[in-house]
Amino acid sequence: MEMAELTALLTPEGLRLLDAQAPVESSDDVAHAVTRLRRAGHSPELVSAVVGQARLRSRARLKFGDLADRMLFTRAGLExxxxxxxxxxxxxxxxxxxxxxxxxxxxxxxxxxxxxxxxxxxxxxxxxxxxxxxxxxxxxxxxxxxxxxxxxxxxxxxxxxxxxxxxxxxxxxxxxxxxxxxxxxxxxxxxxxxxxxxxxxxxxxxxxxxxxxxxxxxxxxxxxxxxxxxxxxxxxxxxxxxxxxxxxxxxxxxxxxxxxxxxADDAADEPVRTLGAFVHEPDGAVIRARLIGDVARTLDAGMLDPRIAYLTSDSALTSPFVSTFRVRETLPVDEKRLAAALRARDIGRLEIKKRGVDVDPAALRPRLKLRGSASATLILTRVADTRVAILADRV
CATH class of the missing domain: 3.40.50.150 (Vaccinia Virus protein VP39)
Structure with missing residues (x-):
């Protein structure tokens, strides 16, 4: 926001217009609000400030809840x-x-x-x-x-x-x-x-x-x-x-x-285990803090690979510090064979997670051409330098 816009906004007229403005949540909402306010004779600076603030308030509710409706923002400041x-x-x-x-x-x-x-x-x-x-x-x-x-x-x-x-x-x-x-x-x-x-x-x-x-x-x-x-x-x-x-x-x-x-310090990792009945993905904060080993010990789990932040266990224990997936089976990594295997299992809604492999889930999903009625999670990772595809369900 430029100082000229803020100056126009911080007036009785500007604040009244802002408080009276309906939520602005889409490009269409922006266009409609700008047209309405310009037709009412308000200056371009004031219209820009009011509509911009209304849109930022809508976005800010994720961080500030209802309090956002009485706050002002800059785009970078909200971010x-x-x-x-x-x-x-x-x-x-x-x-x-x-x-x-x-x-x-x-x-x-x-x-x-x-x-x-x-x-x-x-x-x-x-x-x-x-x-x-x-x-x-x-x-x-x-x-x-x-x-x-x-x-x-x-x-x-x-x-x-x-x-x-x-x-x-x-x-x-x-x-x-x-x-x-x-x-x-x-x-x-x-x-x-x-x-x-x-x-x-x-x-x-x-x-x-x-x-x-x-x-x-x-x-x-x-x-x-x-x-x-x-x-x-x-x-x-x-x-x-x-x-x-x-x-x-x-x-x-x-x-x-x-x-x-x-x-008191970084936690030592647990040893590597072969793939068990469950895969656990530690929360990002746990990974950054290097406390994966402490979580693994509460789950009776081991590392799936020493360099990758996935844990595996045969125990049904779970934790607020991980997302847990029940393993169904491993599937072929080759894309064509993987797509065929997923279609054969009637998978149409697929969550794709990956660590340690150069895969873009957003680009891979449409290439799989899935049209089934069932859902699952696909975990793409490496174990001992070998790429693996694990079909699983969220617990």
Whole structure:
């Protein structure tokens, strides 16, 4: 969003139009809304701002629920913002550690600051982008003097009198998704600066989950978080915010339910086993935290291959940290023979999962030309350098 659009929006007329706008969820909705508002005589800048915000609010409900309907967003800010349910968990760490005032450095549209303020903490927030800082100030306005937002660089903030810090360094490279691998030089402020702050003050640093683990400090707690099957972030916690004896953690959120696995270090893997009655796929947060071995031991499972994150067992045990599949049989890997085998089994709806093989499931599915009435899961992977195709059913 440009400052001119935000200025047009932050008027009584603009906010009334936005609050009265029906949900905008498709390209057709955009076209209809633009036509209606332009015919009513509103300026192009205001129409663009209102319709753009209405569409972002519709998308934001996935992260912010009904609260999205009273918030403002930038496209990049919404993409990079923390889900409210996760932000509240972050805030709880600070409150439980006795931290009462938090400097939110790189606050974006204010997602984490909402969680902090909502739990009664004072928040001093900054963002290096002037439009984003203005959007955050609007979103945090209901908390009054308990929050402040200003346009500033994180590195320029005076941290004296601050009890804790939340840092969300910006990705310098555009076009990244939540799960993209991001290198050290692609963060602003730099990781060196961020980790130096964490040495001095209780700090949580939100990072991309694919960050090179060798860049993480040797002290503190690294917590990978997944939500509804997507690994969304890595948080490096320091000082009082890091739990004693915990250096690796995987937090798995499924709707309103949370499960966590933690350890003092990376877990040793279990030995390789031959394919059993079940295949288990560890959650992405468990894989990133390298706690696959701990999960395997709870399932009486072993690795299917030492380099690939699939487990196998003969036990019907399952876990919130894995997706479990009951093995039917192995099928030919050759595409033509595989298609024939699936058609012979009346498979028409096929979930395709893969690890360790160069296959694009979206491209493979139409080539299989399936038209049956049954459903199944196809797991494509490698075992001892041999490609295998496992037909299975989700448990």
């Amino acid at each position: 990079q913002s923390t889900r409210l349910s996760v932000a509240v968990r972050h805030a709880a760490r600070f409150r439980e550690a006795g931290v009462t005032t938090v400097a939110d450095l790189g606050c974006g549209i204010g997602g984490d600051a909402l969680g902090l303020a909502g739990l009664g903490l004072r928040v001093d927030a900054v963002d290096a982008d002037d439009v984003t800082a203005a959007v955050a100030a609007f979103n945090l306005a209901p908390f009054g003097t308990d929050t402040s937002v200003r346009h500033a660089r994180a590195e320029d903030v005076d941290l004296s009198g601050v009890y804790g810090v939340w840092l969300d360094p910006a990705r310098r490279t555009t076009g990244r998704t939540e799960t993209s691998r991001t290198e050290a030089h692609e963060w602003s402020p730099s990781l060196d600066w961020s980790f130096a702050v964490a040495d001095r003050l209780p700090t949580g640093i939100k990072l991309g989950p694919g960050l090179d683990r060798n860049l993480l400090p040797t002290t503190g707690e690294a917590q990978w978080v997944s939500a509804d099957g997507s690994t969304i972030e890595l948080v490096q916690w320091s000082r009082e915010l890091a739990r004693p004896g915990v250096r690796r953690a995987a937090l798995v959120l499924r709707g309103e339910t949370a499960h966590e696995l933690s350890a």
